[in-house]
Amino acid sequence: MDGGYGAHTIINKAKIYDFDQVDPNTADNTSSVSMLVNGADLQVTKTVSNPAPNPLDNITYTIVIYNNGPLKANDITLTDILPSGVTYVSSTISQGNPYNSVNGTWFANDINALASATLTITAQVKAAGITLGSSLPITPVRPLLPLAKPTWASPKRHQRLGMP
Numbered sequence: 001m002d003g004g005y006g007a008h009t010i011i012n013k014a015k016i017y018d019f020d021q022v023d024p025n026t027a028d029n030t031s032s033v034s035m036l037v038n039g040a041d042l043q044v045t046k047t048v049s050n051p052a053p054n055p056l057d058n059i060t061y062t063i064v065i066y067n068n069g070p071l072k073a074n075d076i077t078l079t080d081i082l083p084s085g086v087t088y089v090s091s092t093i094s095q096g097n098p099y100n101s102v103n104g105t106w107f108a109n110d111i112n113a114l115a116s117a118t119l120t121i122t123a124q125v126k127a128a129g130i131t132l133g134s135s136l137p138i139t140p141v142r143p144l145l146p147l148a149k150p151t152w153a154s155p156k157r158h159q160r161l162g163m164p
Contacts (some may be wrong), residue, residue, distance in 0.1 A: 008036075008037055008039070009034050009035065009036050009037075010034065010035050010037060011032055011033070011034045012032060012033050012034075012035075013030065013031070013032040014030070014031050014032070015029060015030040015031075016029040016030075036070075036071075038071055039071060039073075040067050040068070040069060040070070040071050040072065040073035040111075040113065041067070041068040041069060041070075042065060042066070042067055042068070042073055042076070042111075043065070043066040043068055044063065044064070044065050044066075044078065045063070045064050045066070046061060046062070046063045046064075046080070047061070047062050048060070048061050048062075049061075049062075053125045054125070055125055055126065055127045056124060056125060056126075056127055057124070057125050058089060058122055058123070058124050058125075059086070059122070059123055059124075059125060060120055060121065060122050060123075061080070061120065061121045061123065062118065062119075062120050063078065063080055063106075063118070063119045063120075063121070064116050064117070064118050064119075065078060065108055065111060065116060065117045065118075066115075066116045067111040067112065067113055067114065067115055067116065068113075068114070069113035069114050070113055071113055072110060072111070072112050072113055073110060073111045073113075074110045075107075075109070075110070076096075076107070076108040076109065076110070076111060076117070077105055077106070077107050077108070078105070078106045078108060078119065079103075079104050079105050079106075080099075080104050080106070080119070080121070081103075081104035082101070082104065082121070082123055085125065085126055086123035086124060086125055086126060087123060087124045087126060088101040088121070088123055089122040089123055089124055090121075090122045091119060091120060091121045091122065092119075092120050093106065093108075093117070093118070093119050093120075094116075094117050094118040094119075095108060095109055095111075095117050096108040096109040096117065097109070099119055099121060101121075106119050
């Protein structure tokens with residue numbers, strides 16, 4: 001969604017520039033109206049408890065949505081899809097609906113001006129390397145042997161091909 005002019009004042013001015021008669025009072029030839037467009041300045045921050053974890057460590061992502069105002073923000077949905085290198089363990093929220101780990105969404109609901117809402121996600125770092133699902137060792141493929149020198153059926157054919 002494009003916030004556009006949300007939480008901003010828009011001023012619209014109308015002015016008479018030209019007409020055929022003499023106007024003794026030009027002060028009333030201008031009028032303006034200002035509007036505060038409903039909206040809020042939302043800000044999101046995300047931190048991680050350990051930026052250099054070991055395989056199988058649990059880490060915690062903390063996501064905070066701040067409403068810098070000037071108005072209350074309504075019906076806020078945040079999307080945070082976890083990277084492929086971690087597995088979802090659990091989450092907690094300060095308000096709204098629970099975090100959906102399948103599609104990565106959290107409906108935070110409404111946040112008053114100058115307030116915040118927090119989502120924490122605990123995830124486990126996957127083990128390094130590739131799991132093959134078997135305990136069989138991996139054996140490298142044997143290199144191919146060089147091809148033997150071709151033998152020719154008859155010297156005449158050999159000579160016709162121009163080979164030594």
